Amino acid sequence: MTCPYLDYREASGDDSFETARAYCTVAERFVQPMRADICNDRYDLDHEAHCEIYREHEDGTESSGDDS
Amino acid sequence: MSYDAYLGGEPVIITAALTGGVHGKEANPNIPETPEEIGRAAADAEAAGASVVHLHARKPNGERAFSTERFQAITDEVRARTDDIIVQHSTGGTGAPLEVRRQPLRTDPAPEMASLDMGPLNRYDHLTSENTRGMVDSLHDEMVERGIKPELEVFNDGHLNETHQLLDRRSLADPVYATLIFGSGTLTRPRPRNFLNAIDNLPEGARFNTLAFGRHQLPFAAMGMLFGGHVRVGLEDNVYYRRGELAESNAQLVERVADLASLLGREVATTREAREILGLESQR
Numbered sequence: 489m490t491c492p493y494l495d496y497r498e499a500s501g502d503d504s505f506e507t508a509r510a511y512c513t514v515a516e517r518f519v520q521p522m523r524a525d526i527c528n529d530r531y532d533l534d535h536e537a538h539c540e541i542y543r544e545h546e547d548g549t550e551s552s553g554d555d556s
Numbered sequence: 557m558s559y560d561a562y563l564g565g566e567p568v569i570i571t572a573a574l575t576g577g578v579h580g581k582e583a584n585p586n587i588p589e590t591p592e593e594i595g596r597a598a599a600d601a602e603a604a605g606a607s608v609v610h611l612h613a614r615k616p617n618g619e620r621a622f623s624t625e626r627f628q629a630i631t632d633e634v635r636a637r638t639d640d641i642i643v644q645h646s647t648g649g650t651g652a653p654l655e656v657r658r659q660p661l662r663t664d665p666a667p668e669m670a671s672l673d674m675g676p677l678n679r680y681d682h683l684t685s686e687n688t689r690g691m692v693d694s695l696h697d698e699m700v701e702r703g704i705k706p707e708l709e710v711f712n713d714g715h716l717n718e719t720h721q722l723l724d725r726r727s728l729a730d731p732v733y734a735t736l737i738f739g740s741g742t743l744t745r746p747r748p749r750n751f752l753n754a755i756d757n758l759p760e761g762a763r764f765n766t767l768a769f770g771r772h773q774l775p776f777a778a779m780g781m782l783f784g785g786h787v788r789v790g791l792e793d794n795v796y797y798r799r800g801e802l803a804e805s806n807a808q809l810v811e812r813v814a815d816l817a818s819l820l821g822r823e824v825a826t827t828r829e830a831r832e833i834l835g836l837e838s839q840r
Contacts, residue, residue, distance in 0.1 A: 496617075503582065505581060505617075505618075507616050507617045507618070508617060509580075509581075509582065509617050509618060510617070510619065517582075518582040519582070520578055520579045520580065520582065520583070521577060521578065521579065521580045521614065521618050521619045521620055522577055522578045522579075522620060522650060522679070523680070524619045525619065525620055525651060526651070526680075526683070530651075531649075531651045531652045531653060531656060532651045532652070532653055533650075533651040533683070537682060538651075538680065538682045538683045539680075539682070540680060540681040540682060543682070
């Protein structure tokens with residue numbers, strides 16, 4: 489199951505791309521490619537366990553994570 | 557490697573980390589993502605002075621790809637567009653299982669080099685890239701089978717211990733080549749004394765490459781060159797040219813450290829010289 493807050497968009501605000509990219513509707517921004525694998529629960533990744541944005545949004549107990 | 561090595565004047569190998577897999581065009585629209593873009597970036601980096609390109613693969617939407625087929629498309633473009641550059645594939649892959657991370661080693665021809673992460677590192681708030689010793693050994697062994705030289709990625713001082721322990725478990729061809737990595741999070745704090753400590757604790761005879769993220773890229777490249785090491789720059793590690801100004805290209809970052817090398821009196825290694833230093837046989 490992918491994150492319910494994941495969307496694929498070609499543009500948002502000043503950003504636009506030729507191919508639709510992963511967009512977080514909670515953070516309201518395009519997400520990093522590696523984070524997109526978390527959004528999509530690919531490989532051994534799981535958005536419920538590994539995404540601080542999802543966790544914060546769901547239960548309000550998490551701080552926003554390092555996006556570096 | 558030491559200050560004496562700097563005075564000895566060995567040419568400096570510049571590695572260009574062209575694309576990576578963590579951030580993409582959302583961070584800097586000049587990051588190459590498609591095979592064609594990466595091939596062009598490699599050619600420009602080679603012209604600017606790079607002798608090694610560190611490669612990751614991506615899907616058309618910029619997301620990470622690990623398949624042999626995708627790496628093949630990229631390495632084919634790079635080899636077609638460059639004269640003689642050394643191809644180094646990443647085997648990094650946070651959250652990706654071992655079988656997935658082996659895939660970049662299986663192109664035809666095999667890459668001359670491949671990265672080998674020396675241990676765990678945290679990502680975001682709830683994720684760790686494990687890189688267990690078992691995984692490190694397995695990736696190393698496949699590299700040896702395929703004639704690929706490992707580039708040992710040392711993200712912190714604990715990974716220096718892991719490097720020594722890997723040499724206890726496995727026989728690596730000389731010279732051992734380790735990339736010392738500085739930055740935030742799990743990485744070694746980017747401070748000059750930490751850099752000196754790291755090079756003092758390398759295995760005897762090892763050659764080192766210097767990698768620092770973000771604004772630390774240029775000063776640590778300078779330190780690396782002053783202490784006889786080699787340097788890695790590129791948009792994978794740093795998307796800015798200077799504070800507030802996005803880099804225009806990988807070649808722009810390569811050109812800057814090549815100019816710095818000249819100012820410091822170190823020649824920039826040709827691909828032939830880089831192969832001699834690293835103990836590689838040309839596949840061209």
